[in-house]
Amino acid sequence: MIYGINDGLVASFVLLIVVVAEGLIALYLSRTGRAHPKIRKIAGLEAIEEAVGRATEMGRPITYTTGLGGIRDQVYYQTIAGLNILGYTAELAAKYNARLIYFPYDPTIIPMAVDVMEQAYIRAGKSEAFNRDNIQYLGGDQFPWAFGVLGAMHREQSAANIHMGPFWAESLILSESGFYTGAIQIAGTANYHQIAFFVVAADYALIGEELMAAGAYLSKDPTSIGSLWGSDWAKITSIALTILAVLLTAAGVTALLDFFAL
């Protein structure tokens, strides 16, 4: 125990304070109007409206999945990001009277999905159009779920396939086979070993952190946008630390690395 912090965690605690502080300060500045950060365009998220419009025009459903998302695993935050985008998509679908089918993977998020979609339909003023049957549970195991989604896509001839959340091997199964229904495909994940498949097989791909930023990006409210500005500060901090550490090590000074190891 050093300064009351467990061994080997002092540096990470300091870094945590720095990252969280940067996030909160940027969020506060943007919320109180002292700063107006502008977000660059994320093509994948802009394409959601186009996809819903196409689904309405062709009278065919939109299929939406949040990968093997649950809340009891370490990648729960990707599921939350996927559910937030589901709220946005459901609101658009309600407004344009398009049918949105969502396939939850882990049973723990079924109530959350109903909650998010119902609120979206209420926001769009179409609360009576919300139908719980459009949330189809497929068993909660990786490949039966993937094959179930695949079958539904081809039977319904979906006009748009949206995949936002943690994916594993089923990413390519869904995005490659989904291509042949003629659908627009928008996919994003922060499981870095699967991003390559979405980049290759889908029309639009969200890469890693873009999935996390989607909720804030789509909400367009200054508070959330502020935190994205804060995340840029945190990245600059990481880059600065990296350059500093590399130069110091090259110069033979190990002070920074010793602090990291504290």
Added chain:
Amino acid sequence: MSIGSISKIDRRYLYILLFIAVSIPLLSPLKLPIPIGEHAKRVYDLTESLTAGDIVIESFDFGPSTRPENYPQAKGHLFHARELGLKVVALAFWPSGAPIGEEALREVYGADFEHSSEYGQTVVYLGYVPGNEVGMQTFGDDTSTAKGTDHWGTSLTDLPLMRDECRSAEDFDLWAEWASGTPGEQQVIQFVQGRHGGPSAVPIVVGATAVSVSGMMNFYTSGQIYGILNGLAGAGEYEFMLNIGYGYPYEQGPSLDAQSLGHVLILAFIVLGNIGYLLTRSKGGKS
């Protein structure tokens, strides 16, 4: 069939071609030679460097779907550990890994090894340890709180290997992680190795599906992972080394030949697709 259309071949013909290309070597093997990669070599050398009596954790964290890659890796390493007289504590953080771990132990240690004299002294099988990464963290902090009983319900207090020697991560000499996703090698790094003295105290070797290897490379370059068996090729290389060292059967020959033909065919698809694409673009046609 104009030249341009070779960039638009119906996918079903490609599937039939792939089916044929992979089936041929399985029916009549071509016996292509295989180079030993240094990722696999490091796993073999680290295991060889352990002395008799060291404790190795064999963690079966995969399901039947990735069995073709993970099972030969795990069985080979188990055989190697037994040949070197290492003490093996096997377990599974995936429910679907438990029956597979049991099967591998029976193949290496004998049909009903749980009744043999060795059991509890030099080999223990805990079976499914629940809790995913939380279970790993608890197992690393204190093996008995993670699971009070072994795979068949006997309490750990009756097994000398668990009661006296293997009580927490400080006692692990090597963690062999047979992984195909989460929880897997990165959770072992974060929740066991990271909390108990880093790579020098708890070295990790990983046998993984080839897909997850590219994702763990930065943990390999940072030394957090010592060596990697990379999918089927890794299993074949390890079997090859064991075959030379201990006469272990080398079964992956036909599979690796089929691999090569599959790869060549996909390369041909890519080249074909691009030739067609460039020709149509140069003719000003719509791509």
Added chain:
Amino acid sequence: MLYDLFALFFGVFVTVFIYSFLWKENPLSRAVEHLFVGWAAVYTLATMYDAALSQAIWGAERIEGGNYIWIIPILISFMYFFFFSKKYFYLYRYPVSIVVGIMAGMMICGMIQSNILAQIQSTARDLPLVGAGVWDYVGGSTFIQGVNSLIFVVASITALTFFFFTWEHKGVLGISTKIGRYVLMATFGAAYGSTVMARISLFIGRLRFLYETTYTDEAGWLVNAWYIIPIAVICVIIMALWMRSRPEEKPAEPAPKPEKPKSKG
């Protein structure tokens, strides 16, 4: 025994029917899909049941051993059933909020330590610009290792600048994000290429099952898996002909997809 033979027939039929999906979504692949979903639901229920019981009930310090504090999480988990009530639907949020809170705490600590700090440490410590480093096995002299280290540092920094949200990608930042974009494309190309082997090996595993599995019962009666393949294939062909004879059931031809929209990002 008989059910081993049944398992062999089941394995071959299911494998062929699933592969028939590659041609077209059809009644046989649909049947396998629906059966598999049904089993998966029970499988998931069983694994969650096991995990909960082995955590809360079995074992000395748990309910079985008299430690009744574990009844509290069990009661909290029953709040999930409010999912079915219209009026108290929102009460399901209580178990969810506890779990999300716990996972958030674990995630934040894990991310800072292993996914940021350890990565920065590794970039600095394992990549000396001079002197032998962990790059030895890439071969080449110390100079080559130095060049590799430099490429690594520049590549990882420029790739990180690609993720900047609130800065216009112009000027110095513009160059950096351009390089970063190529680094990421190389990363995805490598990740894609290195997985092709894994995917083919899975298909090889299935083909070896179809070609090599045998079943012999006590009377020495031998059944090879590949005896059964033609039977399954015939079923698929019969079904395909039957589908062709009932055109109206065929789903409408998908309208031509518009030209691949240029990514405006």
Added chain:
Amino acid sequence: MSLVVKRYIPLAITFVMGIIMVIATYFLEIGSPARDATTLLTGTVDVIVATAGVIGLIVLLRHHGVNVSRRGKYWKYSTITIIGVITYLIVAVYGVAIQGRYLMVASEPVSWVYNQLYAHMDATIFSLLAFFIASAAYRAFRLRSLEASVLLLVGALMLLGRAPIGGVMWEGFPNIATWLLNVPNSAGMRAITIGIAIGAILLAIRQLMGVERGYLGPER
């Protein structure tokens, strides 16, 4: 009152739980009773979510049951799902009857069904990827733009490097593949890892403050 119970209390619970875990990791010494308490707390996660499995099964059965009773689209296949659920439930309960404690693990009938029947479907669907990775490469690896060409070139080099036949053609290929994995791939993965970590932490912060739209978002 209802907004407090519906939204603010769950948010408060999430916030408190998150803070407890962060404090435990950094400030509570490993082995101290307080630390063991938090380890137990993490142990409750599996227990708290346990009943969700039952809800999933009920939702599935209701969806297919209604489909059958209404003779909806593909209702014949809904009966297959219902039969599947019932048969596996019978096997699971029978497994508990003879084996005692566990439904899934170490009960002989269930693991037989899993290893002998279930595993075939699992492995076969997974192996579909061999076909999809080929058709996706054929369809998408095109020299469309400079970026797509980098993707194609590196992918093809990896293909040659990793296949045993590549090593035979020219021993340079495996070395190139190793270099591609160790330098550009590692560098890119490192940047993505750091980016995701920062994004995830700030997403958690936004969510704990109830600012993130969607689940427990500002509207309620």
